[in-house]
Amino acid sequence: MRSYTAAELSALQTRSGYLVRLLFWxxxxxxxxxxxxxxxxxxxxxxxxxxxxxxxxxYFGGGGLVSxxxxxxxxxxxxxxxxxxxxxxxxxxxTMLRGYDGxxxxxxxxxxxxxxxxxxxxxxxxxxxxxxxxxxPIQTPAIGGESNVVITLASALESLTHSLxxxxxxxxxxxxxxxxxxxxxxxxxxxxxxxxxxxxTGAPPAPATLPGIxxxxxxxxxxx
Numbered sequence: 001m002r003s004y005t006a007a008e009l010s011a012l013q014t015r016s017g018y019l020v021r022l023l024f025w026x027x028x029x030x031x032x033x034x035x036x037x038x039x040x041x042x043x044x045x046x047x048x049x050x051x052x053x054x055x056x057x058x059y060f061g062g063g064g065l066v067s068x069x070x071x072x073x074x075x076x077x078x079x080x081x082x083x084x085x086x087x088x089x090x091x092x093x094x095t096m097l098r099g100y101d102g103x104x105x106x107x108x109x110x111x112x113x114x115x116x117x118x119x120x121x122x123x124x125x126x127x128x129x130x131x132x133x134x135x136x137p138i139q140t141p142a143i144g145g146e147s148n149v150v151i152t153l154a155s156a157l158e159s160l161t162h163s164l165x166x167x168x169x170x171x172x173x174x175x176x177x178x179x180x181x182x183x184x185x186x187x188x189x190x191x192x193x194x195x196x197x198x199x200x201t202g203a204p205p206a207p208a209t210l211p212g213i214x215x216x217x218x219x220x221x222x223x224x
Contacts, residue, residue, distance in 0.1 A: 007123045008113050019114035022068050023050065023059055023125055024084055026107045026133065026151075028100035036106075039096045041065035041086065050125050052110065064090035066148060068109060071128050079161065082109070082129055082153040088138055089147065097138060097149060105133045107153050131155040 004012065011018040021043050027036040040059035042048070049058050066085040074080065084107075086093045096102070110125035134154040141147045170182040 003126075005123045005126075008126075011113055011115070011122045017116050018122065019116050021112050021114060022065070023110040023112060024065050024068065024086075024107070025052075025057060025059075025110070026096070026102070026105050028096055028102045028105045031101050037100055039092065041090075041093070042112075050110075050112065052125055052127075060090070060092045062090070063087055064093050071109065077157055079158045080131075080155040081134070082131065082155070084109070084151045084153065086149045086151060087147075088149050093149065097136060102133050102136050102151075107131060107133055107151075129153065129155070132158065134158070 023040065023042040025038065025040045027038050029035070030037050038057070040057050041064040042050075042059040042061055043065050044059075044061040046061045047059065048061060049056050051057075064087055066087050068085070069083040071082065072080065086097075088094050088097065107130075108127055109129035110127050112125040113122040114120070115122055131153045133151060135152040136149060138149050139147060170180070170185060173179045173182045
């Protein structure tokens with residue numbers, strides 16, 4: 001369920017109108033230092049800083065953030081996916097994607113209301129989404145086409161789908177009632193397995209005979 005502050009409700013009910021802008025915040029990883037580096041993009045025309053909680057964040061404007069798919073609000077333990085489209089032509093977007101590691105980077109989406117007459121903020125940005133980056137392929141278009149980057153986000157509940165690394169070893173698995181499910185795990189990579197085909201490995205085995213049964217020829221010579 002969406003919630004609004006008193007100032008936002010007043011703006012929604014007035015006849016003077018209002019403007020809505022979306023903010024995208026992502027914390028990519030520096031490959032050299034392993035530290036998190038923050039980038040912000042919003043649908044406004046100019047660069048601007050916003051107060052989010054107790055933190056002041058800088059957001060790049062001017063077309064870096066192209067669009068954000070409609071956000072669906074729902075409860076439960078379903079992992080929700082969200083798409084954010086960026087323009088690789090923006091220098092900040094290009095630096096973020098090519099200069100840093102964005103895999104599983106924390107990301108947030110906020111919404112902010114503007115007064116169209118004064119151009120001022122009606123209220124501080126409100127968070128609509130929190131999750132991690134699930135994929136960010138850079139699409140190279142054909143001649144005359146349009147290039148964009150569609151970042152796929154997974155909601156925070158996605159972390160509940162990961163199992164602990166300890167449960168994947170034979171030593172730890174044996175602590176659970178001597179469970180030997182992973183006993184051959186360290187050998188599976190060296191075993192050749194054929195799927196959907198039959199391999200000949202030599203002469204066929206001799207036919208098995210059941211005990212107590214004598215083989216009888218199908219044809220006998222002429223006894224005259």
